[in-house]
Amino acid sequence: MKDARKLFDESIVLDTVSWNSILAGYVQVGNVDEAKLIFDQMPKRSVIASNSMIALFGKTGRVVDAYELFNQMEEKDMVSWSALISCYEQNGMYDEALVMFKEMAGRGVRVDEVVVISVLSVCAHLSAGEMGKLIHGLAVKLGIESYVNLQNALIHMYSICDEILVAERLFRTGYPHLDLISWNSMISGYLRNGLIENAKALFDSMPQKDIVSWSAMISGYAQHDHFSDTLELFQKMQLTGMQPDETILVSVISACTHLAALDQGKWVHAYIRKNCLKVNVILGTTLIDMYMKCGCVENALDVFQLMEDKGVSTWNAMILGFAMNGLVGRSLSTFLEMKNCGITPNNITFIGVLGACRHMGLVDEGCFHFDSMVQEYKIEPNVKHYGCMVDLLGRAGKLKEAEELIESMPMAPDVSTWGALLGACRKHGDIERGERVGRKLVELQPDHDGFHVLLSNLYASQGNWQNVLEIRGIMEQHGVMKTPGCSMIEANGVIHEFLAGDKTHPQLEDIENKLDEMTKKLKREGYVPDMNEVSLEIDEEEKETTLLRHSEKLALAFGLLNIPPAMPIRIIKNLRICNDCHTVAKFTSKAYNRDIIVRDRHRFHHFKQGNCSCMDFW
Numbered sequence: 001m002k003d004a005r006k007l008f009d010e011s012i013v014l015d016t017v018s019w020n021s022i023l024a025g026y027v028q029v030g031n032v033d034e035a036k037l038i039f040d041q042m043p044k045r046s047v048i049a050s051n052s053m054i055a056l057f058g059k060t061g062r063v064v065d066a067y068e069l070f071n072q073m074e075e076k077d078m079v080s081w082s083a084l085i086s087c088y089e090q091n092g093m094y095d096e097a098l099v100m101f102k103e104m105a106g107r108g109v110r111v112d113e114v115v116v117i118s119v120l121s122v123c124a125h126l127s128a129g130e131m132g133k134l135i136h137g138l139a140v141k142l143g144i145e146s147y148v149n150l151q152n153a154l155i156h157m158y159s160i161c162d163e164i165l166v167a168e169r170l171f172r173t174g175y176p177h178l179d180l181i182s183w184n185s186m187i188s189g190y191l192r193n194g195l196i197e198n199a200k201a202l203f204d205s206m207p208q209k210d211i212v213s214w215s216a217m218i219s220g221y222a223q224h225d226h227f228s229d230t231l232e233l234f235q236k237m238q239l240t241g242m243q244p245d246e247t248i249l250v251s252v253i254s255a256c257t258h259l260a261a262l263d264q265g266k267w268v269h270a271y272i273r274k275n276c277l278k279v280n281v282i283l284g285t286t287l288i289d290m291y292m293k294c295g296c297v298e299n300a301l302d303v304f305q306l307m308e309d310k311g312v313s314t315w316n317a318m319i320l321g322f323a324m325n326g327l328v329g330r331s332l333s334t335f336l337e338m339k340n341c342g343i344t345p346n347n348i349t350f351i352g353v354l355g356a357c358r359h360m361g362l363v364d365e366g367c368f369h370f371d372s373m374v375q376e377y378k379i380e381p382n383v384k385h386y387g388c389m390v391d392l393l394g395r396a397g398k399l400k401e402a403e404e405l406i407e408s409m410p411m412a413p414d415v416s417t418w419g420a421l422l423g424a425c426r427k428h429g430d431i432e433r434g435e436r437v438g439r440k441l442v443e444l445q446p447d448h449d450g451f452h453v454l455l456s457n458l459y460a461s462q463g464n465w466q467n468v469l470e471i472r473g474i475m476e477q478h479g480v481m482k483t484p485g486c487s488m489i490e491a492n493g494v495i496h497e498f499l500a501g502d503k504t505h506p507q508l509e510d511i512e513n514k515l516d517e518m519t520k521k522l523k524r525e526g527y528v529p530d531m532n533e534v535s536l537e538i539d540e541e542e543k544e545t546t547l548l549r550h551s552e553k554l555a556l557a558f559g560l561l562n563i564p565p566a567m568p569i570r571i572i573k574n575l576r577i578c579n580d581c582h583t584v585a586k587f588t589s590k591a592y593n594r595d596i597i598v599r600d601r602h603r604f605h606h607f608k609q610g611n612c613s614c615m616d617f618w
Helices: 002-009 016-029 032-042 046-058 063-072 080-090 092-106 113-126 130-140 150-159 164-174 180-192 196-204 211-223 225-241 245-258 262-274 282-291 297-306 312-324 327-342 347-360 363-373 384-395 399-408 417-425 429-444 449-461 463-476 508-524 540-548 553-564 581-589
Strands: 486-491 492-499 569-573 597-598 603-610
Touching: 002 282, 002 486, 016 032, 016 046, 032 046, 046 063, 046 080, 046 597, 080 092, 080 113, 092 113, 113 130, 113 150, 130 150, 150 164, 150 180, 164 245, 180 196, 196 211, 211 225, 211 245, 211 449, 211 492, 225 245, 245 262, 245 282, 262 282, 282 297, 297 312, 312 327, 312 347, 312 508, 347 363, 347 384, 363 384, 384 399, 384 417, 399 429, 417 429, 417 449, 429 449, 429 597, 449 463, 492 553, 508 553, 508 581, 553 569, 553 581, 553 597, 581 597
Parallel strands: 569 597
Antiparallel strands: 486 492, 486 569, 597 603
16 A cells, blocks of 8 residues: 555656556555545546445544535446445434435445345335335345345345244345344344244254354343343353354343343353453453442442443442442442533433432432533433332322432333332322222223232231132132242342242252241341231231241351351342341341342342341331
């Protein structure tokens, strides 16, 4: 390239072919400024040169320059039109690309495989299935349907446009002449349409797999909440010696987060460090989220401090994580630090900030931030922001204000918002309001288990068993099943899951013996079972037995048996921890001198020496 530029600088007289060759060199290496300088000085611009420049403008995001050059061209061929359509497609201007293609077809310009593939990609991005079918018909008419690249584009387009059976038919018709991209496209199509087993069967039957194949399957598992399968497949990939890409690592860390598989998450982080992989915003934020949701605040902070680039999502992960772990002061100070660094908060930031306020009952501060979100940052509150405020007011006993806020919401309240009010009514003994709201919700959503359970618990807390039975009868009538309590705990790299009243665990006998030992020991320390947590009209002894079989107590006993004393016991609960289990965890942390960390549906509880980080406010 230096020799070519030297000829140009020395004003050597060049013919058109030589000019085109020099230009092609700069286009090939993507040097748009040098290419444009050569192009502007050309005594005669050929169609080939103009087409090359349009293509280069497209690759470097200079869409306006591409469009202006296209309009200036006195002579345009099929490649000219194709280059501009591809330019629009590459830069997300899908409507413009479609308009240009229609104009191209209207002028009778010949269409080839390259143009059709670009337009099919446009149809996929716009979910324009009907237009995609017309393009498919055009490809058949032109006799180019059997081209492998075109087949791949068709499979992708039909998968995106919810025509998975058509995509499958194309794949099977094209076999065995299709390539690896075809297989990967079909697997991605199955996963995109929720057909997990189809994707797995095709993946398992692949004659060869590349990083895209593994990435599609692993991330597909994670996106469809098949977290155990995500980790299992990642382990199989490791045996092949193939290096994971960023997408795979993010998916695996996300799976570790949901399964509370801290040991495996730490292994992935160690793998990243060992292989000197760059921790960008997405990967770093995912790591922070994992550590925060496993209760490892300092590990999350280490990742945050070592990151060179931090996006608003990274700051949000820290703000939400601190709040979730009961470190409200650090959450709010991180929010202030974020603003001082010039990062503009978004709607997710304020969910974290308002969440921090509700975790500690900071009503005035919560109201201040809610107002500033609207007035200072012009962010319209969504249903989650309102839900935070309702929960904040309800926990503080301001039930009238909480209900009035719900009634004033510009959108329909969601389940969690009403649930926050109902839970607050039970906590503060406002039976009249709770019953009125609960009855209304049961009538509006007869299939929702949460409202029935909350109302039933409200009645049970007052010993009103007749109404408890009535609500249970309504649930049976509508086929509504209560979501069972479920707790997960990791020991020696294996995730163990316990349901309320579980009788299936292989260590069941040892666990039950440990529970009996715990109960006796804790009672000597002053523990008194909270019978209000049992919404059944049974005798006191049966109530105590029922309480003892809550999923988090089973997990806690398992942890005492299997996790070394120097390590904290970490439990993940799918529902809100009940008062009795919270009390048991506090007493156990002191009686057995163990650090216990429980993550329920709302927040973390760090138990240490008889105290909890939530300060009994949750």
